[in-house]
Amino acid sequence: MQVSLPTRNAVANGADPLISLVGVSKRFPNGTLALDNVDLNIPRGQLLSLIGLSGSGKSTLMRHLNGLHRPTAGKVTVMGVEVSSASNRQLRGVRRNIGFVFQQFGLVGRATCLENVLTGALGRLSGPRYGVWSYPKKLRSEAFDHLERVGLVNQAYQRADTLSGGQMQRVAIARSLMQQPQIMLADEPVASLDPESSAQVLDLLLRVAVEEQMTVIVTLHQVELALGWATRIVGLRDGRVVLDRDATTLKQEDAMEVYQRVDKNLAQPSNIAQPSNIATEPAPLALREK
Ligand SMILES: Nc1ncnc2c1ncn2[C@@H]1O[C@H](COP(=O)(O)OP(=O)(O)OP(=O)(O)O)[C@@H](O)[C@H]1O
Ligand SMILES: [Mg+2]
Numbered sequence: 001m002q003v004s005l006p007t008r009n010a011v012a013n014g015a016d017p018l019i020s021l022v023g024v025s026k027r028f029p030n031g032t033l034a035l036d037n038v039d040l041n042i043p044r045g046q047l048l049s050l051i052g053l054s055g056s057g058k059s060t061l062m063r064h065l066n067g068l069h070r071p072t073a074g075k076v077t078v079m080g081v082e083v084s085s086a087s088n089r090q091l092r093g094v095r096r097n098i099g100f101v102f103q104q105f106g107l108v109g110r111a112t113c114l115e116n117v118l119t120g121a122l123g124r125l126s127g128p129r130y131g132v133w134s135y136p137k138k139l140r141s142e143a144f145d146h147l148e149r150v151g152l153v154n155q156a157y158q159r160a161d162t163l164s165g166g167q168m169q170r171v172a173i174a175r176s177l178m179q180q181p182q183i184m185l186a187d188e189p190v191a192s193l194d195p196e197s198s199a200q201v202l203d204l205l206l207r208v209a210v211e212e213q214m215t216v217i218v219t220l221h222q223v224e225l226a227l228g229w230a231t232r233i234v235g236l237r238d239g240r241v242v243l244d245r246d247a248t249t250l251k252q253e254d255a256m257e258v259y260q261r262v263d264k265n266l267a268q269p270s271n272i273a274q275p276s277n278i279a280t281e282p283a284p285l286a287l288r289e290k
Pocket of ligand 2: 058
């Protein structure tokens with residue numbers, strides 16, 4: 001793997017809003033109000049971390065960006081397409097530009113790393129593919145390049161279910177890169193990983209985001225990691241944006257405010273301030289470069 005790590009500030013924060021949410025609310029059929037009047041503009045190249053208690057609406061917000069959920073009210077626009085009212089064809093176009101990595105990795109365990117990475121190119125091809133040799137040579141070589149980038153070229157022919165969690169997530173990132181996405185959504189990408197693997201995966205995400213000038217949205221339960229990684233922190237509470245700040249100047253105690261619950265009847269903080277899964281690990285060293 002290449003040694004020098006670009007810093008997070010190397011990503012340009014353009015004024016062009018690649019993603020915009022205007023007055024977005026989502027009420028599920030069971031009555032849950034998961035998003036409540038969310039306004040958010042995300043420019044190209046931004047590294048944004050979404051934080052908030054379990055159930056605050058982070059995954060729901062992400063699922064609105066690739067059209068997996070449609071809002072009950074408001075408008076979601078991604079790369080100029082109004083996702084909230086897009087046709088299936090338009091949606092496919094948007095989804096081709098969005099890579100997605102998540103906690104469970106989503107790899108085919110019985111397939112090799114190379115095959116898993118190649119499946120990331122399916123949206124660029126017509127028709128199904130069976131096995132490595134059914135992909136064009138150019139794509140096979142691209143897949144090798146991405147495996148090299150994530151430091152797993154020696155594992156190309158290893159079954160994915162024999163990898164460590166950190167390695168699996170790196171394969172999942174390589175697979176997303178095959179899509180040549182402009183946007184990467186990472187929903188708790190390090191939630192199942194130990195601190196060292198978490199740092200490696202976040203370092204890698206940062207590196208590819210800078211190299212590819214991608215816009216990345218990551219949900220993280222560890223505030224320290226979010227502060228060390230992102231350029232912007234958005235905090236959700238009960239589906240509302242309660243914090244929206246530049247990560248480089250935000251103090252940890254201010255970020256922790258997102259987790260304070262206020263009992264609306266008593267109008268004072270209740271005792272359920274912090275979930276046990278808000279870890280207090282230091283941010284990986286490489287991420288602290290500014
Ligand atoms: N398909 C659904 N049907 C009904 N309610 C849902 C659905 N999806 C999510 N919810 C509810 O919406 C709220 C927000 O859920 P969401 O998964 O977005 O939270 P989250 O912030 O991602 O939480 P976590 O940190 O645990 O992943 C929760 O109350 C959840 O139960
Ligand atoms: Mg979630």
